[in-house]
Amino acid sequence: MYPSAAQPARLYESVCDDILKRIDRGEWNERGKLPSIRELAQELGVHRLTVFKAYQLLKQSGKAYVKDKSGYYLNTGSLPSDLTAMPAVHSHIQQNPLSDIQRVPVVYQFSQALLDPNLLPNQYLSAYVKQAFDLYPKVLGTYAPVQGDEELREAMAEYLAVQHRLVLTPGELLITSGAQQALDLLAKTLLKPRDVVLVDRPTYGAAMDIFRSYGAQLAAVDIHPHGYDLEQVARLMKERKPRFFYLNPTFHNPTGYTVSAEQRKRLVELAAEHRCLLVEDDPFHDIYFKQPPPPPLFAYDTEGYVAYIRSFSKYIAPGLRIAAVAARQPVIGNLLTAKSLADNGTPLLNQKIFLLLFFSDRMQRHLEKLRIALHVRMSIMEEALSGTGLSWTRPAGGLNLWIKLPDGIKAGPLLAKGMEHSLTFVPGTICDPLAEFDDRIRLSYSYANENQLREGVQLLAGLLRSLA
């Protein structure tokens, strides 16, 4: 750690102590307003920066707060302490409500579609990191190519060919820092304000936030247990002329539904016919419980109308943040330029560790165990849910259950109640481009352990009764 304990008190710290004494003496209690920085600096014969820093210390300790441009005030407890100086710098950035919910630390964590860290192969991860340094001793001293490490892209192209029958070259792959960045770069390269984007209804909330942050208008395509109404898709493509269709056809988030091979073929044809790119998000492909899912849409495409986002963060190593996008020209070329502007390349260290880890036999064996462990957790959650009056369609893979609430119960009040009892989930409204699904919630069974799953569902059932 950076050494600081031995530092003598600085002038502004002494000034702060002085102010604290005068506060205790009640010197400024009457109006609650502290002298201006300039006044106090003059009075004490110090630079105004010194007083500024002393006031910052007071603010940090909760003793004072700033009220817009009018100055510093004592925090008497009755005044809001979160009013801070607001310079005239505005922003048109969207919010990210999903991330806000997930950020709350709770005991019964059903809002994170992430793996319980105990399900990761922690005991041998560090061996691969050591191996990365042995094989690539200068890995920390080197920038990766913007497009991604060549060795990783070669291994990935081969893996996708063998596993999913995707025909592509390493030059048609871009390595990104998670699927989130892939979505952001695609949106940035493709969207102008007021462009239309088709999205599943329901869909991944953060994806909608990203598209809206680039000014897109969203149009909803309903997803059902067996896929889409393709006439609706064709009609929307024809009438709304969308820039792209963002879809998640395999163990769909949040519903768990999977689109059939027949529909995949037809979707690719529709895309070419209406010149509408399909942005295929595929984070759960390996997380199937019985049968592997059909190949990605990308495997059916012969004309460059699919951009395929394959994420590994969720079930390999969230701390590495590695995803890959496969796309043909010109999409991949534009993504590459956007990536070079966005961060000039994903860190090489992370790519080399991922390369050694993911393509190892050990990892592929670990995936088999992981599928079983997640299947068990889903079954535990389903068992705990039975008899609660909730209903859902059993998914064949993935990390989530999409739950229909009993009549009259709304997701918002239920979440508020849940948070009081240290339980969170994703309310359906966040997943809905029309923000209407307030009778649905997404429960993830991947993050909580088996006890937390049982206890949490029991708690949820009690909350439902109390709201009924």
Add this chain to the structure above:
Amino acid sequence: MYPSAAQPARLYESVCDDILKRIDRGEWNERGKLPSIRELAQELGVHRLTVFKAYQLLKQSGKAYVKDKSGYYLNTGSLPSDLTAMPAVHSHIQQNPLSDIQRVPVVYQFSQALLDPNLLPNQYLSAYVKQAFDLYPKVLGTYAPVQGDEELREAMAEYLAVQHRLVLTPGELLITSGAQQALDLLAKTLLKPRDVVLVDRPTYGAAMDIFRSYGAQLAAVDIHPHGYDLEQVARLMKERKPRFFYLNPTFHNPTGYTVSAEQRKRLVELAAEHRCLLVEDDPFHDIYFKQPPPPPLFAYDTEGYVAYIRSFSKYIAPGLRIAAVAARQPVIGNLLTAKSLADNGTPLLNQKIFLLLFFSDRMQRHLEKLRIALHVRMSIMEEALSGTGLSWTRPAGGLNLWIKLPDGIKAGPLLAKGMEHSLTFVPGTICDPLAEFDDRIRLSYSYANENQLREGVQLLAGLLRSLA
């Protein structure tokens, strides 16, 4: 590596072999056009995807190419091979010419303002990685908080306070994946199309590319050996009402100039007066040769008009990609939301390694040696340059010399000549918001070793003579 050698030949590979034989027999030589995917699939009785994949193989091997929508053609050598299928997906993304130059592998690399990997503390980097795993065994299984690891932000806030007299809380810091991402997020949260941004002239080319990619109009502020003409700054702030002023006041890129403490104070006052955020890029603060530079502009600001980007990639560990942005509310809050949409947080592993590495005594001692090594390299380059007819102002730190070419020599043709002889540098035009500085070049002395510096400058001198 993923196993694949034992795979039997797939159908599309057999089809590809068949096509190659028919090409050799001259079956399609006359027009050069291959049968359509549909025709050949029908003829061979295979699925059209199989033919598509076979054609992709042909394309990869350079035997065939795609001409817009009209089909596949044999590559006879006389036809361009880079015509690829272009779906109707356009893009409005900017190019990144700086990155294009730097991507070319050359012997005399004077275009990269990066450290020679041999100047990094490679021998003990892996020790810190091991330590990160010992201290945080689940580091690969954990997402970092979007804002950045708390321990890192605390250490960073303390470091910036002690080193540069910056008064800030860990909540006023955001950890990003390099300074490039910090710039991209600031631009994204602050800019609307046609907003004006002030930039130094000359300035960092990739920053201009980023601002333009968000539709900004750039207005140029001339930077001189001793800083700015503050009347020009005030006039531009008043007349153009810029959204922000992007500046690099310490060992400025590309010139090496440093803005005085007096001007820093005055710039902060002007910013508050004209309500114009100052975006202060500070990648070289630690790379001084004699005196440490004045504190950052952020240290003089009392009203939240500075966003301070502190990058460490260049001289600590490029493979980690760690930078920090310090800003007050509401700027920092908006950045946080943008970061959550852009990539949901910088990888935790990289932050923990950086934490252990950067704040160690060993690293701080290494920095002292690094300053000496870079000073030596600069002196070698200066010595080699003397008598070549080139002129420059000696910088007091940083990684670059900003060179004035002899009358009549232009940077573009010189770079073209240089590339023929495996030598690159940054032409002045790329650093100029008005794209006019074709009589200037930036030479980095940090990446090439001492011999390469001498030989490269000698080579450059020869090229200059040949162009004179």
